[in-house]
Amino acid sequence: MPRPVLDLRGVTKVFGAGDTAVHALAGVDLVVERGEYVAVMGASGSGKSTLMNIVGCLDVPTRGRYLLDGVDTRRLDEGRQALVRNRKIGFVFQSFNLIPRTSAQSNVELPLAYAGVKLAQRRERAAAALARVGLADRGHHLPSELSGGQQQRVAIARAIVTEPVLLLADEPTGALDSRSTAEVLDLFDDVSAGGRTILVITHEEEVAERAHRVIRFRDGRIVSDERRAPRGTHVAVGGAA
Amino acid sequence: MNVRESARFAVRGVTANPMRTALTTLGILIGVAAVIVLVAVGNGSSAAVTESLSRLGSNTLTVQASQGGTGGRAGGFGGFPGFGGGGPGGVSSGTQTRTAELTLDDAAAIADATLAPHVLRVAPRVSASSVTATYDGATHTVSSFLGTSPSYLTINDDSVQKGETLTAEDWTSRRRVALVGSSVAEDLVGGDGLDVVGKTVQFNGIAFTVVGVLTDKGSTGPQDEDDRVLAPLTAVQDTLTGYGSLSAISVQAKDADSVETAQAEIEDVLNSRHRVTSATADYSVQNPTSLLSAVTSTSQTFTVLLASVAAISLLVGGIGVMNIMLVTVTERTREIGIRKAIGARRGDIVGQFLLEAVLLSLFGGLMGVLVGLVGSRFEIVGVQPVVSASSVVLAFGVAVGTGLFFGLYPANRAASLRPIEALRYE
């Protein structure tokens, strides 16, 4: 059996200390295999974003172990963490987070620039990624000249341009209308079909329906974890309820 | 990521806000230009003074009266930067103490070959103040009217471009004849002024016949060296100044090497004549080297002063860069978070913001050099600035270094932000 992409063991995250301490994650065990499409759901404040930030190496757990692609992230220094974010992970945020006053093309090229890819090749790959999200003709537009759905598609192009093993999305459709949502979800299906692992946080059933596996959070714990179509089976893997 | 890439981001950052960039670079621009121009002014004025001093000749000495008992140097040259040859002498000292006197007998004693064998020539001088020349309706205020002996022209390296020079006859016969500088001549008769030769000009109402026009000295610095009149000392004492003390005695030593010896001889002669010691001397002897070094050190102080004023403005410009960079980092915290999330390393962020700061100061520095060089072409407060290459290089280097130094802290602050905190920043 190949090693899992994500392997979290007893991960806790505590914000603050003493009386005001918030246990955003209270012991999370989670294994995600290569190629899985996972939706993470749960009430507001249940710790979904906190989990996502730890998984994406933007934040570190208070306790517990997190293996990304078999590597213990605690062993990574700052520079290696940056390298992991660059090579293995693609982020899509609810608020798009494109760099302002910078063209769509340049935004998509950015991760490649940090990866040290040569200019000509970078241009080509960024253009291909933009074409893949259906924005081949919008490369020179600034973020302020794009609609929300278009901005989110640029963000997705930026996330997939490095061909990361893991695509992380925190409420990617939260700011979009239903048509744009459908476009984004089609793109995710496409990425998933390409064999990439996807972890998407959402409040919308519509989004969760596309996933192979749905994890529900409450108060910093996984309360349910079920696999569903299109893998065919609805297997409850029993969280700590 | 390479430097070119960081540079591209930096250029984009700098051009995103043109107004702010312009104002920030203006601070550096002013600092650099100020350093260049002010140092050039300092250089220019010391060059002017050095030149006018060197024209005195390297083997001339000037004896001036000073107040009794004070000793040392007194009544010296008249302020910086306007030193010119033969200004009003030291006789105008206060009245409360014994006013020192230099007499024609003093001059004669110095000229005595047995008393002072290293002295070649001696020229006693009296100067008449506020003399107005009139001729045929034209008037001119003479800035220097000197009564002296013919040897003065030799000592001072003067000659006559038209007409006759002063002679020993003129002295002994107390003839009312005069040599005028070209500025005086031009004012009185117009044109090139040479027609003044042979004319009778009234100086404060006393008629003198102009026998020659002095060869131009040219003017360096604010003083017009050609605005002067020379006449026999005897005639000037008869008419304009009376028979009081001499203003000064110009002395020429045998050669440049015997200047020191000649000075010692003069001091011996005057000490015994005035019954004083070196400590209580009522006169002072200035030799060109001591004068030159005094003036040089004055002008160096002046230049350093100007340079430090300029350096402060450069520092202020640098603080402006730091201020703007801190604002930029704060404003773009979110952007920094995004960049980190997609794989920017610490070095990438430091490089980008540091380059932005350096770009600001580099641009400001280049513009400052340009403005400084152009500004130094104009005469400033009567001084023609002399740009020194080292000040240009230094100012530019310091400007860029300032960018580096003042950019380092904001850039590091940007780079050390945790990605999650930067992303969450509103």
Ligand SMILES: Nc1ncnc2c1ncn2[C@@H]1O[C@H](COP(=O)(O)OP(=O)(O)OP(=O)(O)O)[C@@H](O)[C@H]1O
């Ligand atoms: N930086 C922080 N400092 C203090 N508390 C924090 C911080 N980040 C998150 N929290 C707390 O941790 C808990 C979980 O937050 P988190 O953002 O993970 O929720 P979420 O599940 O993403 O909610 P939502 O669906 O509203 O986005 C919340 O109670 C929140 O207040």
Ligand SMILES: [Mg+2]
């Ligand atoms: Mg959240």
